[in-house]
Amino acid sequence: MTAGIYLARARRKVVIIDKGIPGGQMVLTHEIANYPGFENISGYMLATNMKKQAESFGAVIKSNARIEKMSLDGERKTVELFGGEVYSAPAVILATGGRSRQLGVKGETEFTGRGISYCATCDGDFFQDKEIIVVGGGNAALEEAVSLTTYASKVTIVHQFDNWQAFASAVKEMEENPKIDTIMESRIVEFKGDMSLQEVVIEHIPTGERYTKKIDGTFIFIGYVPNTEELKGVVELNKWNEIVVDDKLMTSVDGVFAAGDSIAKRYRQITTAVADGTVAALNVLEFLNDKE
Numbered sequence: 001m002t003a004g005i006y007l008a009r010a011r012r013k014v015v016i017i018d019k020g021i022p023g024g025q026m027v028l029t030h031e032i033a034n035y036p037g038f039e040n041i042s043g044y045m046l047a048t049n050m051k052k053q054a055e056s057f058g059a060v061i062k063s064n065a066r067i068e069k070m071s072l073d074g075e076r077k078t079v080e081l082f083g084g085e086v087y088s089a090p091a092v093i094l095a096t097g098g099r100s101r102q103l104g105v106k107g108e109t110e111f112t113g114r115g116i117s118y119c120a121t122c123d124g125d126f127f128q129d130k131e132i133i134v135v136g137g138g139n140a141a142l143e144e145a146v147s148l149t150t151y152a153s154k155v156t157i158v159h160q161f162d163n164w165q166a167f168a169s170a171v172k173e174m175e176e177n178p179k180i181d182t183i184m185e186s187r188i189v190e191f192k193g194d195m196s197l198q199e200v201v202i203e204h205i206p207t208g209e210r211y212t213k214k215i216d217g218t219f220i221f222i223g224y225v226p227n228t229e230e231l232k233g234v235v236e237l238n239k240w241n242e243i244v245v246d247d248k249l250m251t252s253v254d255g256v257f258a259a260g261d262s263i264a265k266r267y268r269q270i271t272t273a274v275a276d277g278t279v280a281a282l283n284v285l286e287f288l289n290d291k292e
């Protein structure tokens with residue numbers, strides 16, 4: 001939507017095609033406290049504001065639109081929607097975002113946003129003086145566990161193996177933190193609660209023994225999945241299926257740019273997605289001006 005705002009304001013014809021509701025992951029976010037200019041705003045409100053702003057400059061937004069076919073090579077790129085509607089343009093920006101990898105256990109979907117989170121930066125401060133669990137054993141899990149001790153009174157890391165998949169420096173920092181405990185060779189098999197998360201059922205993998213632990217929150221860091229399944233063979237993806245871009249945010253295909261969480265990058269936030277949208281749009285303008 002940021003790219004749409006910039007391009008429509010530059011008097012270019014823009015269509016934003018989204019298979020869901022425009023706003024992406026923002027719409028799933030109850031409260032956003034780190035978007036500059038808004039001390040606190042609901043994700044839905046921020047998405048609605050961005051949508052209105054893009055539309056006010058003339059961008060057309062197609063919601064719930066499934067892409068049936070894409071042909072992005074060549075001078076004119078075409079996108080055909082389910083139902084037969086076809087759009088064609090000299091440039092395309094891919095901003096398909098992504099999703100955190102889920103554990104896939106009972107109660108996870110139900111308590112997401114009500115005690116379960118996949119983003120420490122986003123939700124850490126809701127757990128001031130609370131006891132939380134971090135799931136995972138890689139760099140992200142250990143670094144985020146340490147960062148969450150700024151808020152939480154106690155952080156317990158639950159990890160499925162008996163060793164860490166993280167850099168020695170991250171392990172050392174985690175081990176030296178007095179607020180962190182670890183439960184190894186174990187996994188969460190169920191989340192339970194009433195209105196919000198209250199307990200987890202933990203299984204010790206080697207013995208199969210299960211027990212219940214009371215907890216205020218759980219942060220899950222077991223990987224990230226970019227929404228690029230439909231882009232395989234269309235643009236170059238790296239081994240994590242993230243879109244490979246150059247410093248102009250152009251993909252491997254001339255005239256096809258990419259922005260936001262689906263590109264290869266480290267930090268995935270609204271501000272970084274918005275910044276990518278701006279950079280991609282300005283480079284699209286330059287690309288179109290050069291062509292003309």
Ligand SMILES: Cc1cc2nc3c(=O)[nH]c(=O)nc-3n(C[C@H](O)[C@H](O)[C@H](O)COP(=O)(O)OP(=O)(O)OC[C@H]3O[C@@H](n4cnc5c(N)ncnc54)[C@H](O)[C@@H]3O)c2cc1C
Pocket residue numbers: 017018019020021022023024025026028029031032033034035065066067095096097098099113118119121122123227230259260261262268269270271273
């Ligand atoms: C629960 C939660 C809380 C968060 N809290 C914060 C926070 O407080 N602050 C913060 O800065 N960040 C937060 N984030 C991260 C932030 O939401 C993302 O970094 C940001 O939304 C990325 O924007 P994006 O446009 O790149 O991708 P997304 O928001 O993922 O949007 C991608 C869009 O593309 C659409 N799409 C995907 N594939 C296709 C396709 N094939 N065809 C058509 N449309 C498609 C999707 O429907 C979606 O609307 C949070 C994330 C989550 C999940």
